[in-house]
Amino acid sequence: MSIMDADQQRFIDDIARLFVPWGVPLTAARLYGYLLLMPDAVDLDRISADLEISKSSASVAARLLEQYTLARRRSIRxxxxxxxxVSENYEEMLGQQNRLLEALANQLLKGAEASPSDKIKARLKDMARVNLAARDAMDEMLRAMSAKRRNGNA
Known part of the structure; x- marks a missing residue:
């Protein structure tokens, strides 16, 4: 039986609703919302009890969140x-997103070079520019966050 109150359940479900359309499985999305609410690291037994899911589902979801760098694993000596x-390494998460944006932009530019159609070339080049602009904006934001942290303004 879950010990989560109604507001916590609603928060978890709302986070899940935001992540599922991006391709994150529902259980992993709910687990991320749950971990955001946890003041300390939790084990799979507690996760499965609180989220009312099987321990194996909790394990699969946790490993997926690790791959996404949204969660981190800790062992007890x-x-x-x-x-x-929950991972608080925002720079790594966003850095991965930036690498993806750049890789996608590069593929789009390759596609533009390979296309015989001027219309498709223009579309792919425009999409690449958007991805590169998003990457650049995020890089600038990351530099600003890092500078604030170094200066003690975080």
Missing amino acids: GTKRILYE
Whole structure:
């Protein structure tokens, strides 16, 4: 039985509704919302009880969130027990997004070169420009965040 109150459940479900359209499986999206609410790292037993899911589903979702760099795994010395917590490494998460934006832009430009159609060339080049502009804007924001943190204004 879950110990989450109605407001916490609503928050978790609202986070999931935001992430599912981006291709994040529902269980992983709910787990991310849950981890955002947890003050400390939690084990799979607690996750499965609180979210009312199987331990194996919790494990698969947690590993997926690790791949997305949205969660991180912690082990307890001397045991096999694994804990999960939300990742606060925003720079890495956004850096991965930027690498994806750049890779997509490069593929779009290759597609433009390969296309015999002027209409498709223009479309692909425009899409590449948008991706590169988003990458540049995020890079600028990351530099500003890093500078604030270095100056103690975080």
